[in-house]
Amino acid sequence: MKADGAKGKNSTMRVLITGGAGFIGSHLIETHLQRGDEVRAVDNLHTGTAENIEPFLSNPGFEFIKADITDWPGLAPAAQWADRIYHMAAIVGVHRVVEDSMKVLTSNFEGTKRVLEAACSGNPAPRVILASSSEVYGFNEKASFAESDDLVFGAKHQFRWTYAISKLAEEQLGLAYYLNRALPVTAVRFFNTTGPRQLGVHGMVVPRFVAAAAAGEPITIYGDGAQTRSFCDVRDTVRMLNQVAESADAVGEVVNVGNDREISMRGLAELAIERAGSGSPIEYISYEQAYGRHFDDITHRRPDLTKLFGLIGYRPQWSLEDTLDDLIDGQRSVARSLSVGA
Numbered sequence: 001m002k003a004d005g006a007k008g009k010n011s012t013m014r015v016l017i018t019g020g021a022g023f024i025g026s027h028l029i030e031t032h033l034q035r036g037d038e039v040r041a042v043d044n045l046h047t048g049t050a051e052n053i054e055p056f057l058s059n060p061g062f063e064f065i066k067a068d069i070t071d072w073p074g075l076a077p078a079a080q081w082a083d084r085i086y087h088m089a090a091i092v093g094v095h096r097v098v099e100d101s102m103k104v105l106t107s108n109f110e111g112t113k114r115v116l117e118a119a120c121s122g123n124p125a126p127r128v129i130l131a132s133s134s135e136v137y138g139f140n141e142k143a144s145f146a147e148s149d150d151l152v153f154g155a156k157h158q159f160r161w162t163y164a165i166s167k168l169a170e171e172q173l174g175l176a177y178y179l180n181r182a183l184p185v186t187a188v189r190f191f192n193t194t195g196p197r198q199l200g201v202h203g204m205v206v207p208r209f210v211a212a213a214a215a216g217e218p219i220t221i222y223g224d225g226a227q228t229r230s231f232c233d234v235r236d237t238v239r240m241l242n243q244v245a246e247s248a249d250a251v252g253e254v255v256n257v258g259n260d261r262e263i264s265m266r267g268l269a270e271l272a273i274e275r276a277g278s279g280s281p282i283e284y285i286s287y288e289q290a291y292g293r294h295f296d297d298i299t300h301r302r303p304d305l306t307k308l309f310g311l312i313g314y315r316p317q318w319s320l321e322d323t324l325d326d327l328i329d330g331q332r333s334v335a336r337s338l339s340v341g342a
């Protein structure tokens with residue numbers, strides 16, 4: 001494929017995924033292998049897991065490399081091989097971010113710089129999709145966030161912003177490579193993405209709530225539960241990403257990717273309990289108790305998807321209820337198989 005560089009929408013291609021053993025990365029692997037593409041995934045298994053990529057290892061079109069993108073010598077050859085790169089590798093999760101601000105800033109920025117530099121050595125250069133985050137909108141008070149909106153970071157408790165700043169720096173670096181080196185980059189601002197293979201251990205709210213609701217155990221909300229988020233099923237996210245990557249108009253742009261249905265954390269806990277048919281009580285703890293230090297949470301977060309839907313035809317297919325039902329079923333079938341094996 002690389003020889004002529006011209007790829008129609010239906011032709012197969014070579015795809016490099018950084019952070020491939022992670023949550024979103026593993027769904028990108030699945031989608032592209034289903035398309036018949038060749039896929040290489042690199043991951044240092046920091047938050048990603050071997051189980052996430054295990055189902056793909058027998059596919060002859062798939063290769064996994066356990067390496068850290070900040071020093072992997074194979075990065076430039078892999079980027080030269082690729083028609084498309086999804087750069088998903090990053091240190092994520094509020095717990096990790098609060099614990100190791102220095103690593104978040106340096107590793108996320110350095111990894112992105114190496115990926116972009118490697119992509120520039122491709123001939124032609126691969127299409128690059130770079131993962132950013134809705135966290136960059138910070139304390140913006142608008143009801144929904146559009147890409148042209150101001151990014152509002154608080155002055156106090158500056159370590160709160162290390163992840164958002166690392167993501168903003170990655171975006172800006174990607175756009176600089178587009179402007180100065182003509183690299184075809186799009187930075188995608190993910191709003192909360194959820195679905196199978198997301199882990200609750202790093203603080204992600206949906207898997208935490210689902211595990212508790214399915215088991216009939218207490219659901220713990222951080223703060224008062226009035227804060228809102230907008231959840232997009234990862235199976236919708238990866239289809240939207242594929243179409244963003246196919247869009248010539250998206251090159252050199254920042255684009256929100258998500259689902260614009262908004263729900264409070266209290267509402268999410270109640271919905272998880274209702275879908276699980278369980279009697280889980282809801283408990284509240286402060287952010288200090290949850291994270292071990294003061295934490296300014298963002299009160300609301302809903303994407304304005306006007307720009308995204310102007311670029312792609314795909315619309316989210318998964319409702320939050322469908323996603324919760326699917327996760328609860330998955331959780332219960334794991335619990336059943338463990339009890340049979342015990």
Ligand SMILES: NC(=O)c1ccc[n+]([C@@H]2O[C@H](COP(=O)([O-])OP(=O)(O)OC[C@H]3O[C@@H](n4cnc5c(N)ncnc54)[C@H](O)[C@@H]3O)[C@@H](O)[C@H]2O)c1
Pocket residue numbers: 018019020021022023024025042043044045046047048049067068069070087088089090091092107111131132133134189190191192193194
């Ligand atoms: N899931 C969401 O709701 C969400 C929201 C906003 C932004 N994002 C962004 O999307 C991307 C994917 O997130 P995710 O939810 O799949 O998280 P994830 O933690 O499951 O995936 C990130 C992967 O990157 C790997 N990784 C981290 N540093 C690495 C390094 N230096 N070298 C190699 N691999 C490395 C981790 O092991 C992990 O597998 C991240 O860049 C994240 O910042 C995700």
